[in-house]
Amino acid sequence: MKAHPGDPFFERVAERLGSAYLRYSFTKGTTQEVGFLVDLLGLPAGSRVLDVGCGPGRHAVELAKLGYAVTGVDISRRFLDVAAERARDAGVTAAFFQVDARQMPFDDEFDAVISLCQGGFGLMGSDDGLVLRRIAEAARSGGRVVLTAFSGYFEASHQRPDASFDIDSGTVHEVSAIRDETGAEEPMDLWTGVYTPRELRLLAIGVGLVPENIWSVAPGDYARRAPNIDEPELMLVARRP
Secondary structure, three states: OOOOOOOOOHHHHHHHHHHHHHHOHHHOOHHHHHHHHHHHHOOOOOOEEEEEOOOOOHHHHHHHHOOOEEEEEEOOHHHHHHHHHHHHHHOOOOEEEEOOHHHOOOOOOEEEEEEOOOOOOOOOHHHHHHHHHHHHHHEEEEEEEEEEEEEHHHHHHOOOOOEEEEOOOOEEEEEEEEEOOOOOEEEEEEEEEEEOHHHHHHHHHHOOOEEEEEEEEEOOEOOOOOOOOOOOEEEEEEEOO
């Protein structure tokens, strides 16, 4: 399997995709996902929410529409431009900054921190733990952290002929044809970390978080569902003490 480059390879992918990212079917469940998050977090309007790896802002903008004070960070300038444009079109205010998730400068600032759809967590190989540490540090005492990661159990039981699964490193590599806003295609290497519930709990504990729940979820189908091998993602819900 081709080795993970160790740098944010997805920056190039994002710059290529731009708003075309929103054509993918896994982006179509935003309303359901945000509704689930709002119910889960139970935060009053005006609460501060950080979206790590916000991409083109699909969760950030929806949360801003509901009255939350949202900050979105991403490595891709192109994605952030799309997010800012979407916020303007929706008539809402949200702050967007170009930041490497491993170098986020926040400390004890947010009522909740989210990182969904492999936006900031799950793409950095051995640095995923560092990303989670920065996420934990950004939350206020008592604040919630919600992130999703690809499920190692799902990947092992639904192996794909077009993807290579390195069980030792817990990494999936594939070459995908990325189609930009003009429809032009370019093959690009993609690497994704996969996790088990136990690994996510241990990572969370290791950065000072208290794990509360781990559920099996799918894009557009977030639910309080016990871990299983049938859904492609796991959702970790944790709290900063």
